[in-house]
Amino acid sequence: MPMLELPGNSSTEKSEGQMNERARFERKLSVQTNGCWNWTGAISGTGYGNFSRNGRKAILAHRFSYEISKGKIPDGLQIDHLCRNRRCVNPEHLEAVTRYENYIRGVSPPAQNAKRTHCIRGHELSGKNLIIRAYGSRRCRKCENADQVIYSRRRRAVRALRKARSRETSGPGPELVKSGERIT
Numbered sequence: 001m002p003m004l005e006l007p008g009n010s011s012t013e014k015s016e017g018q019m020n021e022r023a024r025f026e027r028k029l030s031v032q033t034n035g036c037w038n039w040t041g042a043i044s045g046t047g048y049g050n051f052s053r054n055g056r057k058a059i060l061a062h063r064f065s066y067e068i069s070k071g072k073i074p075d076g077l078q079i080d081h082l083c084r085n086r087r088c089v090n091p092e093h094l095e096a097v098t099r100y101e102n103y104i105r106g107v108s109p110p111a112q113n114a115k116r117t118h119c120i121r122g123h124e125l126s127g128k129n130l131i132i133r134a135y136g137s138r139r140c141r142k143c144e145n146a147d148q149v150i151y152s153r154r155r156r157a158v159r160a161l162r163k164a165r166s167r168e169t170s171g172p173g174p175e176l177v178k179s180g181e182r183i184t
């Protein structure tokens with residue numbers, strides 16, 4: 001079970017009720033391998049988690065999570081999911097943005113990418129095969145690993161080539177092009 005980083009955890013000002021609220025909240029998280037904390041409680045019609053607080057109005061679970069870990073959401077700001085997973089309540093995946101920013105992010109190429117369920121080669125973008133980077137960019141792990149193999153092979157080849165060239169140029173090697181000769 002994840003422990004939220006709570007500001008001022010000294011519990012001096014916090015009533016018993018609030019503590020219980022947090023404990024109830026944490027019981028409804030399911031930590032995913034990609035880092036998302038999926039809400040296992042009620043889900044609203046728009047796909048966000050709903051959390052009923054003690055004796056207060058129900059609140060969207062990700063907003064509750066943001067407020068208890070990062071503080072009050074500034075007036076007029078919306079909470080954007082960097083991971084594009086509406087059920088997620090991991091405060092590290094949440095950012096307070098203006099409505100305009102939220103809209104732009106929703107239609108931008110990374111947001112479009114976020115809606116894809118499979119990579120360009122048809123691997124499923126979920127579970128262990130999904131890499132989420134800062135700002136929510138998503139990558140297929142199989143393709144990432146394959147690319148790494150190609151990159152390191154290429155790097156080795158370039159290094160070998162450089163070595164070979166430096167060997168050629170150092171020392172009195174054979175004159176490859178005689179003056180006056182044309183290279184075709």
Ligand SMILES: [Zn+2]
Nearest residue numbers: 036083088093
């Ligand atoms: Zn997330």
Ligand SMILES: [Zn+2]
Nearest residue numbers: 119123140143
């Ligand atoms: Zn792939």
